[in-house]
Amino acid sequence: MDDLFAPPDNEWRAVSAALATMRRVLLLGVGCLVLVVIVVGCLLLSAPAWLVVPLVLFGVALVTCGWIVIGRNARWWGYAERDEDLYIKHGALFRKLVVVPYGRMQYVDVHAGPLEQLFKIASVHLHTASPGTSAVIPGLRADEAARLRDRLTSLGETQAAGL
Amino acid sequence: MTEHPDPPGRSYKRLSPLTPLVRSAILVVAVVASSWNDVLRGDLGPLGWVLLAMLVAGAAYGTASWFRTKYWIEADELRVDTGVISRQSRRIRVDRLQGIDIVQPFVARLLGLAELRMDVAGGGSREGSLAFLPLREAHDLRATLLARRDAVRAGHPAGTEDPRTEAEQRTAPPAPEQVVARLDLGMLVVSLLLSPETGAFLVSAAFFIVVFATFGGVGGAAGVVSLVVGLGLTQFRKLSAYYDFTVAQTAAGLQVRRGLFDRSTQTITLARVQGVVISEPLLWRGFGWARLDVAVAGYASGSADGSKPSASTVLPVGPRPLVMWLARHLLQASGGPDPDAVALAAPPVRARWVAPWVRRFLAAGIGEDLVVSRAGLLSRRTHVVPHARVQSLRLHQGPWQRRLGLADVLVDSPPGPVHVRARHRDVREARALLDEAGVRSRAARSL
Numbered sequence: 365m366d367d368l369f370a371p372p373d374n375e376w377r378a379v380s381a382a383l384a385t386m387r388r389v390l391l392l393g394v395g396c397l398v399l400v401v402i403v404v405g406c407l408l409l410s411a412p413a414w415l416v417v418p419l420v421l422f423g424v425a426l427v428t429c430g431w432i433v434i435g436r437n438a439r440w441w442g443y444a445e446r447d448e449d450l451y452i453k454h455g456a457l458f459r460k461l462v463v464v465p466y467g468r469m470q471y472v473d474v475h476a477g478p479l480e481q482l483f484k485i486a487s488v489h490l491h492t493a494s495p496g497t498s499a500v501i502p503g504l505r506a507d508e509a510a511r512l513r514d515r516l517t518s519l520g521e522t523q524a525a526g527l
Numbered sequence: 528m529t530e531h532p533d534p535p536g537r538s539y540k541r542l543s544p545l546t547p548l549v550r551s552a553i554l555v556v557a558v559v560a561s562s563w564n565d566v567l568r569g570d571l572g573p574l575g576w577v578l579l580a581m582l583v584a585g586a587a588y589g590t591a592s593w594f595r596t597k598y599w600i601e602a603d604e605l606r607v608d609t610g611v612i613s614r615q616s617r618r619i620r621v622d623r624l625q626g627i628d629i630v631q632p633f634v635a636r637l638l639g640l641a642e643l644r645m646d647v648a649g650g651g652s653r654e655g656s657l658a659f660l661p662l663r664e665a666h667d668l669r670a671t672l673l674a675r676r677d678a679v680r681a682g683h684p685a686g687t688e689d690p691r692t693e694a695e696q697r698t699a700p701p702a703p704e705q706v707v708a709r710l711d712l713g714m715l716v717v718s719l720l721l722s723p724e725t726g727a728f729l730v731s732a733a734f735f736i737v738v739f740a741t742f743g744g745v746g747g748a749a750g751v752v753s754l755v756v757g758l759g760l761t762q763f764r765k766l767s768a769y770y771d772f773t774v775a776q777t778a779a780g781l782q783v784r785r786g787l788f789d790r791s792t793q794t795i796t797l798a799r800v801q802g803v804v805i806s807e808p809l810l811w812r813g814f815g816w817a818r819l820d821v822a823v824a825g826y827a828s829g830s831a832d833g834s835k836p837s838a839s840t841v842l843p844v845g846p847r848p849l850v851m852w853l854a855r856h857l858l859q860a861s862g863g864p865d866p867d868a869v870a871l872a873a874p875p876v877r878a879r880w881v882a883p884w885v886r887r888f889l890a891a892g893i894g895e896d897l898v899v900s901r902a903g904l905l906s907r908r909t910h911v912v913p914h915a916r917v918q919s920l921r922l923h924q925g926p927w928q929r930r931l932g933l934a935d936v937l938v939d940s941p942p943g944p945v946h947v948r949a950r951h952r953d954v955r956e957a958r959a960l961l962d963e964a965g966v967r968s969r970a971a972r973s974l
Contacts, residue, residue: 367955368922372962459923461922463965465969494918495942496921496937497939
């Protein structure tokens with residue numbers, strides 16, 4: 365880890381491992397579906413084996429790449445709560461770091477889709493008056509997401525600076 | 528609606544009875560234009576009848592709508608009741624008013640009418656609009672509302688009356704205003720002729736002429752003609768939008784008046800200024816001219832490229848010292864710092880691998896009160912945001928930048944023309960910039 369994305373004071377807090385698991389399950393699901401479609405299609409069209417085997421291998425390679433990328437990405441998510449602002453970093457290839465002062469927050473969203481609920485995780489989204497602020501923390505454990513939301517809203521109220 | 532009882536007898540007011548006429552002016556013109564020949568012949572064609580029917584229906588609806596629209600001031604609120612079929616009652620808190628613009632579309636202007644647009648914090652852009660009022664009444668109402676607002680903000684609790692009576696407030700002389708800049712027509716025309724659009728036009732015209740000369744035929748000529756017409760139209764739009772551009776200093780803020788056909792008056796509240804952009808197109812630099820745009824919370828529209836006339840423009844063209852003076856004036860809420868005093872530094876030489884052409888035109892710096900970035904060769908733009916107005920800060924690094932040890936620092940502002948971006952900085956410098964901007968904006972916020 366280099367200086368550029370060093371944590372502001374102590375450590376980055378990582379997101380739940382369930383995020384990578386969920387994404388990998390999703391990837392495998394989609395991969396299997398595509399594989400079935402390819403195999404069935406080839407059988408129906410009675411395509412020669414020299415076409416089917418590379419296609420399947422290619423699909424497997426893609427899924428493997430996705431598996432690795434998901435793991436890397438999930439490891440790169442991190443956040444640090446400070447007294448007056450929140451640091452969030454993410455992205456393994458395109459690395460990003462965003463600093464949101466609590467006083468600038470307009471509102472905080474907690475979102476959990478059906479699949480996320482299954483894995484008991486949620487994402488927290490911070491909104492400021494600028495649409496450019498892309499401050500999202502996905503894959504927080506549900507109780508951690510609720511705690512973070514409550515802390516953010518109460519800090520936002522006491523430090524509110526508006527526009 | 529039962530929960531909004533009708534106002535007591537005489538206190539409410541209506542809009543101008545000419546309102547439906549102004550609103551349907553386009554339709555009237557369409558009817559007359561489309562069936563002029565038929566009318567001369569003595570009968571209306573089928574299209575004419577359809578348009579006429581639409582016009583009659585529109586007039587009936589417009590009149591009903593005018594009849595049902597009432598407004599009045601009640602206990603620190605401006606109330607507007609509208610709606611023919613489903614009724615609406617809007618209440619605009621006087622103390623939430625950020626600014627009031629007076630806009631006169633061309634037809635309304637012919638009839639001496641104006642639209643009052645109220646800028647309400649957090650509301651939709653055109654939440655509070657009163658169209659149309661006689662111009663005098665619009666000015667009076669504007670003055671009354673602003674006086675009320677100041678009185679309420681000065682600590683009169685809601686409900687208590689202002690010591691002055693309403694009549695007194697209305698006749699109170701408007702705060703003395705001082706004209707700071709008035710755009711000279713010649714300068715505007717020259718600046719439009721020297722704009723980047725004209726450069727693009729010359730290049731493409733030259734291309735067409737070459738095509739014409741080499742291959743003959745009418746293709747080249749047609750291309751040139753359509754280019755000329757297109758350029759003429761866009762530049763004329765700007766000319767008519769910026770005609771008689773006047774900037775004045777008033778008690779409420781900086782007032783901008785402009786327009787040849789459509790007149791508009793808008794007031795920029797200094798406390799709401801989020802940042803400024805100073806643009807210097809290549810061809811203007813010889814004259815020492817610049818253009819100034821401002822980002823104000825609430826005016827979501829507007830871009831700094833100057834291709835369209837926009838509400839964010841404070842001065843479409845002016846001598847650089849005047850532009851810088853205006854910029855300092857607009858940044859008054861943050862202590863009136865000078866953007867030129869901030870030392871700008873270029874990205875390291877190795878950034879040429881990611882930004883080969885533009886590297887030399889990139890620069891950024893951080894000052895006591897401001898974050899400043901500059902970019903662009905054909906149109907050099909200097910984006911300025913005071914620390915006190917920074918919403919959030921971002922650091923980006925792509926794979927190429929990581930190889931070279933570079934990173935971007937971005938400052939987020941509310942929607943508008945201002946985007947401070949320090950691109951391709953050395954990693955150590957980038958992180959230092961981010962941390963320093965964070966510390967300074969924290970200090971500026973807690974003031």
